Amino acid sequence: MKQSQLFTKTRKNAPADEVARNAQLLIRAGYVHKEMAGVYAYLPLGLRVIENIKQIVREEMNAIGGQELAMTTLQPKEIWEKTDRWDDAKVDNWFKTKLANGTELGVGFTHEEPIVDVLRDYVSSYKDLPFSVYQIGPKFRNELRAKSGLLRGREFLMKDMYSFAKTQQEHEKIYEGTVQAYHKIYERLGLGDFTYRTYADGGIFTDKFSDEFQTLSDVGEDTIYVDETRKIAINKEIMTDENLEKLGLDKNALVEKRGVEVGNTFHLESKYTDALDVYFTDDQGQKQSIISGCYGIGISRLMGVIAEQFADEKGLVWPENITPFKVYLVQIGDTVKQARAVYKALQEKGITVLWDDRDVRPGEKFADGELIGLPHRVVVSEKLDGQVEYSSRTGNEKEVLTVEALLAKLGN
Amino acid sequence: MKQSQLFTKTRKNAPADEVARNAQLLIRAGYVHKEMAGVYAYLPLGLRVIENIKQIVREEMNAIGGQELAMTTLQPKEIWEKTDRWDDAKVDNWFKTKLANGTELGVGFTHEEPIVDVLRDYVSSYKDLPFSVYQIGPKFRNELRAKSGLLRGREFLMKDMYSFAKTQQEHEKIYEGTVQAYHKIYERLGLGDFTYRTYADGGIFTDKFSDEFQTLSDVGEDTIYVDETRKIAINKEIMTDENLEKLGLDKNALVEKRGVEVGNTFHLESKYTDALDVYFTDDQGQKQSIISGCYGIGISRLMGVIAEQFADEKGLVWPENITPFKVYLVQIGDTVKQARAVYKALQEKGITVLWDDRDVRPGEKFADGELIGLPHRVVVSEKLDGQVEYSSRTGNEKEVLTVEALLAKLGN
Numbered sequence: 004m005k006q007s008q009l010f011t012k013t014r015k016n017a018p019a020d021e022v023a024r025n026a027q028l029l030i031r032a033g034y035v036h037k038e039m040a041g042v043y044a045y046l047p048l049g050l051r052v053i054e055n056i057k058q059i060v061r062e063e064m065n066a067i068g069g070q071e072l073a074m075t076t077l078q079p080k081e082i083w084e085k086t087d088r089w090d091d092a093k094v095d096n097w098f099k100t101k102l103a104n105g106t107e108l109g110v111g112f113t114h115e116e117p118i119v120d121v122l123r124d125y126v127s128s129y130k131d132l133p134f135s136v137y138q139i140g141p142k143f144r145n146e147l148r149a150k151s152g153l154l155r156g157r158e159f160l161m162k163d164m165y166s167f168a169k170t171q172q173e174h175e176k177i178y179e180g181t182v183q184a185y186h187k188i189y190e191r192l193g194l195g196d197f198t199y200r201t202y203a204d205g206g207i208f209t210d211k212f213s214d215e216f217q218t219l220s221d222v223g224e225d226t227i228y229v230d231e232t233r234k235i236a237i238n239k240e241i242m243t244d245e246n247l248e249k250l251g252l253d254k255n256a257l258v259e260k261r262g263v264e265v266g267n268t269f270h271l272e273s274k275y276t277d278a279l280d281v282y283f284t285d286d287q288g289q290k291q292s293i294i295s296g297c298y299g300i301g302i303s304r305l306m307g308v309i310a311e312q313f314a315d316e317k318g319l320v321w322p323e324n325i326t327p328f329k330v331y332l333v334q335i336g337d338t339v340k341q342a343r344a345v346y347k348a349l350q351e352k353g354i355t356v357l358w359d360d361r362d363v364r365p366g367e368k369f370a371d372g373e374l375i376g377l378p379h380r381v382v383v384s385e386k387l388d389g390q391v392e393y394s395s396r397t398g399n400e401k402e403v404l405t406v407e408a409l410l411a412k413l414g415n
Numbered sequence: 416m417k418q419s420q421l422f423t424k425t426r427k428n429a430p431a432d433e434v435a436r437n438a439q440l441l442i443r444a445g446y447v448h449k450e451m452a453g454v455y456a457y458l459p460l461g462l463r464v465i466e467n468i469k470q471i472v473r474e475e476m477n478a479i480g481g482q483e484l485a486m487t488t489l490q491p492k493e494i495w496e497k498t499d500r501w502d503d504a505k506v507d508n509w510f511k512t513k514l515a516n517g518t519e520l521g522v523g524f525t526h527e528e529p530i531v532d533v534l535r536d537y538v539s540s541y542k543d544l545p546f547s548v549y550q551i552g553p554k555f556r557n558e559l560r561a562k563s564g565l566l567r568g569r570e571f572l573m574k575d576m577y578s579f580a581k582t583q584q585e586h587e588k589i590y591e592g593t594v595q596a597y598h599k600i601y602e603r604l605g606l607g608d609f610t611y612r613t614y615a616d617g618g619i620f621t622d623k624f625s626d627e628f629q630t631l632s633d634v635g636e637d638t639i640y641v642d643e644t645r646k647i648a649i650n651k652e653i654m655t656d657e658n659l660e661k662l663g664l665d666k667n668a669l670v671e672k673r674g675v676e677v678g679n680t681f682h683l684e685s686k687y688t689d690a691l692d693v694y695f696t697d698d699q700g701q702k703q704s705i706i707s708g709c710y711g712i713g714i715s716r717l718m719g720v721i722a723e724q725f726a727d728e729k730g731l732v733w734p735e736n737i738t739p740f741k742v743y744l745v746q747i748g749d750t751v752k753q754a755r756a757v758y759k760a761l762q763e764k765g766i767t768v769l770w771d772d773r774d775v776r777p778g779e780k781f782a783d784g785e786l787i788g789l790p791h792r793v794v795v796s797e798k799l800d801g802q803v804e805y806s807s808r809t810g811n812e813k814e815v816l817t818v819e820a821l822l823a824k825l826g827n
Contacts, residue, residue, distance in 0.1 A: 008480070008546065009482070010482050010484070010537060010546055010548055011536075011537055012537055012543075014536065033537075036533045036536070038486075038487045038489065038490070038491065038529065039489070039491050039520075042487050042489045043487070044484065044485060044486045044487050044529070044533065045484060045485040046484050046533070047482040047483060047484050047548070049484075050483055050484050050485050053485070068420070070421070070422050070459040071459060071462055072422070072456065072457060072458050072459050072461075072462050073456060073457040073462050073465070074450075074456045075450045075454050075455070075456050075570055076488065076553060076555070076570060077450065077451070077454045077510075077555070077569065077570045078450070079450065079451050096515075098489075098512045098513075098520075099512060100510045100511060100512045100522060101510075102557060102569075103508075103557050103558075103559050104559075108451075108510075110512060110522065117450065117456070121448045121456065121458070124423075124426065124448070125422060125423055125424055125445075131424075134420065134422055136422055136459070141488060141553070143488070143489070145514060145515050146515075147515050147516075157489065157514075158487055158488060158489045
């Protein structure tokens with residue numbers, strides 16, 4: 004798209020009350036708008052990044068048989084009372100609202116209860132199991148403090164998958180398959196090398212550990228201990244000698260790090276299904292509990308983590324797979340015809356382009372391009388004799404190429 | 416996908432409190448789950464329909480230069496006070512909630528104010544105008560009654576676009592372009608022949624009419640008068656002799672009909688931009704008002720309208736462009752190998768298939784297929800000597816075809 008027509012522009016400053024670097028950069032570059040602390044709107048550039056992240060997550064969830072659906076934000080009190088998660092004394096971060104007739108409603112902070120309630124209509128026999136369903140949508144959490152930009156939102160986007168199995172063994176297989184899918188997701192997002200499967204507390208209703216996926220980051224809120232050889236970690240919260248032994252971890256091989264939790268997987272046993280009175284009948288005609296798991300990935304948090312992780316002193320740096328556009332095309336001087344030809348040639352190859360066609364100084368274009376952070380920059384200028392100048396966002400090298408050579412370089 | 420693995424199953428009955436035919440059918444066929452009156456979750460089949468509708472709307476909004484973004488559900492009170500739309504006495508269908516510190520928040524019922532508030536950061540000069548932005552996302556309205564299924568939701572999906580122009584003339588051009596895009600959308604959705612541009616009340620701050628897009632329907636809540644020759648209509652609410660004359664409509668050519676409003680377009684003049692103190696500087700350096708319009712399409716309502724409109728006594732009937740799968744593939748008897756071959760051949764042609772591989776009686780498969788309402792049925796059976804039986808959901812004819820002939824028939 005032409006930058007002269009893009010709704011947003013870069014800004015010199017983020018709002019004074021924005022203290023998180025990820026949000027400062029995303030606001031300055033025109034990706035998000037801060038509605039209030041912990042609540043951000045996604046502007047056109049930002050929504051493109053969000054959609055790219057969603058698509059990677061969706062593909063990997065589909066690949067392991069997940070079926071996508073969309074639950075509601077408004078929640079009836081009754082199903083949450085059955086699991087004792089309605090009372091504000093039990094769950095301290097509900098947003099609640101009311102119907103016109105005074106009936107209290109919840110504003111969804113998670114969806115175990117409503118998902119299990121839907122199961123009631125569709126699961127009765129062992130033939131109906133196992134399966135997994137997931138959604139990618141908004142969650143609302145009434146956090147007291149929300150100062151970490153997109154890393155901790157009051158309104159944020161999450162992928163949450165729920166699996167339902169006949170036996171513990173069947174559940175474990177789905178659980179492990181999901182963990183492997185998570186590794187693929189972080190790999191595709193460019194976070195694979197510094198994102199660790201991390202043993203963590205499993206909750207009060209299971210003796211199993213849960214798994215967190217922790218991306219190493221100086222701004223991480225969690226302390227983890229990493230075994231870099233085995234590519235595994237343990238959350239400080241559960242690091243006792245007993246647990247280390249149980250997990251076969253050697254204390255001396257562990258290094259303390261800060262991490263941001265970019266995903267988690269939980270064993271739910273039959274806590275929610277039993278509480279909501281949803282069972283199945285096995286092949287012997289016996290009523291049995293359904294074993295479930297839940298699996299979260301913070302979509303908008305990932306945008307913040309990636310912004311924070313890769314940014315340099317000049318601005319954002321997007322990984323190839325989630326960048327809003329691949330190429331920042333800079334038109335310098337009286338070269339609109341040549342720029343349009345390069346723009347079209349790239350698009351015909353399926354390469355997305357943000358074409359800086361604005362009537363501003365070259366220096367302003369280069370600075371904006373660096374702040375916006377697209378991976379590839381292509382300059383069209385009278386001085387280049389019909390060729391173009393290519394550089395990557397992170398490299399220092401500049402190459403002068405023919406358009407054909409450029410297409411060959413960027414095509415795949 | 417294989418039907419044995421599909422999360423949902425068909426049901427004999429909808430919940431007793433569900434009185435709307437569209438929701439009854441969508442629930443019985445496994446497309447939606449009723450969370451409470453006016454609040455529906457989209458199950459895998461239903462989400463596929465929603466995504467297909469969204470994609471058609473998105474393509475047509477992009478084609479007229481709309482830029483997609485995503486505003487937030489949680490809304491700060493301040494910006495709504497500036498337009499006098501915060502007070503419950505002024506807007507009677509807000510859902511409201513509170514931050515942990517007691518600060519009141521709104522749960523977005525529309526987004527004029529927050530969109531204009533974002534403009535403040537990006538629009539200052541005449542060079543920044545005109546442009547249009549849109550989103551496709553949830554809206555929340557605290558309706559006293561919600562008995563029309565997906566036709567009137569408390570939580571529902573809407574496409575809302577907002578345009579901003581320098582002059583009334585520039586605005587009118589965008590407005591009329593959007594009206595034409597709307598016609599294309601209803602055409603692609605299969606509703607073109609019975610959806611009318613309908614003059615309606617423009618609101619108190621303009622002397623212009625607004626336009627509603629009304630789909631003729633016996634369950635419509637609106638009364639409209641249609642000029643079938645000119646393909647135009649007028650809402651009963653504004654049908655005065657004076658307005659008829661202004662619009663050049665002949666009372667004698669008008670026929671009374673019931674309609675469901677499936678879209679609307681409004682002239683907002685500079686009401687919201689002025690109220691939020693957002694202006695631009697023209698090429699003479701003078702401060703000027705921004706002229707805006709807003710343009711809505713009810714995405715989930717459209718799913719309800721289409722379900723209601725085309726259904727017959729056997730169940731749902733999806734138009735080709737929004738059906739969750741194109742083909743219902745029925746495997747009868749010991750034909751799993753042949754069915755799999757047909758399934759793969761169709762998919763390789765890019766034709767989506769729901770393969771009924773279940774171990775149930777043929778009659779049950781046929782009945783479920785009719786309730787689910789995919790446009791094309793293909794039967795694989797030992798009696799067909801390697802050929803397949805094709806029928807359309809609405810036709811009575813059955814054809815026996817080779818697989819090649821089937822692919823030729825369904826490919827495009």
